[in-house]
Amino acid sequence: MEFLTVSGISLEEHGNRVLQNISFRQPAHHRLALAGESGTGKSTLLQIIAGLIQPSAGEVRVSGDRVRGPVEVLVPGHPGVAYLSQKSDLPHSLRVEQVLRYANKRPPAEAQALYALCRIDHLMQRRTDQLSGGEQQRVALARLLLGAPRLLLLDEPFSNLDRGHKRTLQSIIDELGTRLGITCLLVSHDAADTLPWADEILVLHQGHIVQQGSPEQIYRQPANEYTAALFGDYNLVRGVARRQLAPRHAAAAALLVRPEAFQLSLTKPGLKGTVTTVRYFGNHDEVEVALSENTVRVRQPTGQWAVGQIVFVSLVPGGGWPLEE
Template sequence: MKALLEVKNVSKKVEDRIIIDDISFEQQPLQKIAIAGESGAGKTTLLKIITGNAQPTGGIILFDGERVIGPEEKLMPGHKKMGYLSQHYELPNHYRVEELIWFENRLDEAAANQLFEICRIDHLLQRKTNYLSGGEKQRIALCMLLVKQPVLLVLDEPFSNLDPIHTNTLKDVLDDITARLKITCTLTSHDPHDTLSWADEILVVKDGKLLQKGSPQELYYKPVNEYVAGLFGKYNLIKPHIAGLFGIDTKGNAIMTRPENFRIYKTGSGVKGVIKKISFWGSFYEAEVVVDDAKIIVRSNSNEWRDGDKVFVGIG
């Protein structure tokens, strides 16, 4: 299948500072890609280059086989087949929602009504923008992009300022945009809860470099380093002599494991340990267990454990 988006050896340098360093990847039609990384990693700059809102200093962007032109080469930056929603979007105050949307609308009434329903804003059309919540404003800004019928939707940190209720609503909206409107989506986020459950492929960026790309499962269970591991949740860095207690031969190397890879038991043939701390996380508990000279984080569904309990730790 021909790629919809091709990012080829793209770099961005400002004076002596490298913002983006030789990044390459492809996106297939309807493939959901998330770009993950801490603040300042270069995610926003990369999105701006992809959408024609920033000029690369090296490399090329191809969209549907044609080069994306940067703002130094055209009067109005951006690409007419891409919708880009910045994390710093603003809606003008004192307008009714339907007024803002119809200014941009290219759809007939039936298609527009379907879009309002998909964006979960059909009940907000008569409301003025200064009486909207942050999550409602974001979905309206999203709808204002979608009425222009983009092929690729690019969102910069769309979940960053939302509470859990509005975050889940937006995730449902994005799923419907792909499934019902057949629009390809790319987004950035630093929160694993946003990316792991949504993306088909995740790209991890640090200091402008692409460190790892792959499926959510691959990045979660097989991170290339501690930075990648830490982006997607807690992990244990197990030294060789501790791994040996569990019968694991690491060939002299430390290994990374997730808390759910271990189990704790009252009795058994596991490795002896002592619970230092128990934390409640809603749907599970986390135990910090001291084994030999190491601390191992273990996830458990049971509330039977207490600080100071002597336990056996095994591989789950």
């Protein structure tokens, strides 16, 4: 039996279809991410799974038990399911110790270990209004974990955090599955949040699932240009260049190529082009090359390229993916 089963979920609000026939399954301890641009229904779907919004059709089951929405229960929510929103929603001006004591359902030793895991054991005497945004988010997470959830729903948990606090929270979430046995479902619009973390990614667009697969499949073989754009920079190569770079995909409307999937050389073989721009990004250069019909962006080691150079462009093995437009 799958741990989480989402079957035929649809939602209509004010005559508008927000979600349309969403179905997927998530095994226990499987890291699943929902990706999509703002307004695609990601957060709404997460709240339906949490039992906080009533769907118009379909059902959600956790370990075989149906999740009932707020129309069916007095207090919204489902036992064993915790939902962490973008905002911490902590009580104002209470000490952290008070907030956590009221929520705690674990023995003292387990609670202390959880505070250490969330990197908040030094914050106990601070008031919630004295915490930074990252500290508030970690306290809010600890408060949820004290209830011993089996499924943790993470709604854009890093969106309001600076780089340091974001990396700390990412490390904590990485440890949850192995140390506490909690299954996580993460919503994000940022590829940096999902690609290195997820076992599987679902891509939502206008309330539909448009692609489902491993991070590598989603990144290297996107179903469409929308999905490609969500997960990084890309080139669309057309015309003669497309046929010369990838003869086996000659019938495709365009060839999608990530910048790192090109390679440059000062000698043949390859398509002849001229370097028009070189941008320095620390660990690599982004080089723009004008070909006869296309201008492409290429990611290369730093310090080797200069504007005006004549170069030859080719693909690394397996570097291009055909797209129908």
